[in-house]
Amino acid sequence: GEDVEQSLFLSVREGDSSVINCTYTDSSSTYLYWYKQEPGAGLQLLTYIFSNMDMKQDQRLTVLLNKKDKHLSLRIADTQTGDSAIYFCAETPLGAGNTGKLIFGQGTTLQVKP
Amino acid sequence: DGGITQSPKYLFRKEGQNVTLSCEQNLNHDAMYWYRQDPGQGLRLIYYSQIVNDFQKGDIAEGYSVSREKKESFPLTVTSAQKNPTAFYLCASSRSPGQGAPITNEKLFFGSGTQLSVL
Numbered sequence: 001g002e003d004v005e006q007s008l009f010l011s012v013r014e015g016d017s018s019v020i021n022c023t024y025t026d027s028s029s030t031y032l033y034w035y036k037q038e039p040g041a042g043l044q045l046l047t048y049i050f051s052n053m054d055m056k057q058d059q060r061l062t063v064l065l066n067k068k069d070k071h072l073s074l075r076i077a078d079t080q081t082g083d084s085a086i087y088f089c090a091e092t093p094l095g096a097g098n099t100g101k102l103i104f105g106q107g108t109t110l111q112v113k114p
Numbered sequence: 115d116g117g118i119t120q121s122p123k124y125l126f127r128k129e130g131q132n133v134t135l136s137c138e139q140n141l142n143h144d145a146m147y148w149y150r151q152d153p154g155q156g157l158r159l160i161y162y163s164q165i166v167n168d169f170q171k172g173d174i175a176e177g178y179s180v181s182r183e184k185k186e187s188f189p190l191t192v193t194s195a196q197k198n199p200t201a202f203y204l205c206a207s208s209r210s211p212g213q214g215a216p217i218t219n220e221k222l223f224f225g226s227g228t229q230l231s232v233l
């Protein structure tokens with residue numbers, strides 16, 4: 001079945017770059033997403049990439065997709081303390097049709113030290 | 115402002131009690147979803163609804179029930195059959211392109227969540 005895996009924790013210093021990694025098993029995934037969750041809050045969509053793209057850049061965020069290895073990463077440049085949150089990787093598997101169902105990873109807690 | 119509202123923010127359930135979590139959206143979205151979040155785990159889909167008066171079971175529907183009588187509302191009832199209800203519950207909504215449409219990027223919009231605890 002479909003599965004999405006992430007490491008659980010990442011700690012960086014303010015001003016450094018952060019790289020959060022994600023692997024998935026469904027090679028038919030269409031869209032892949034990165035969501036951010038601040039404490040006690042819902043998820044906020046950060047960015048997404050279509051499966052026929054290798055890279056997408058949006059201001060401080062860069063998404064890289066290696067479809068052969070089924071590996072997705074999110075790079076945050078010049079990480080700030082306000083970036084501290086849980087980051088979820090998610091995919092829309094082809095089998096989901098148009099239901100909008102997403103498969104989420106476990107989430108990576110990003111800790112930014114001043 | 116358009117958005118998706120969950121209430122209450124915190125909810126306590128006694129043994130053997132059913133409780134209902136509210137989810138309302140004014141985004142004119144057809145599809146709505148309920149996810150459960152446990153610490154250190156990803157979100158797991160409980161139920162979803164693509165259109166009024168219709169809903170489908172997700173991956174962990176046992177012990178839960180839903181209704182979709184209005185487009186704007188998708189309440190979730192946690193029944194006494196759910197033996198481990200303590201979790202953070204997230205409601206979401208999206209547009210739904212419908213049958214036969216090409217796969218599109220129908221982004222999910224989330225509410226701020228309800229933390230359910232057992233007394």
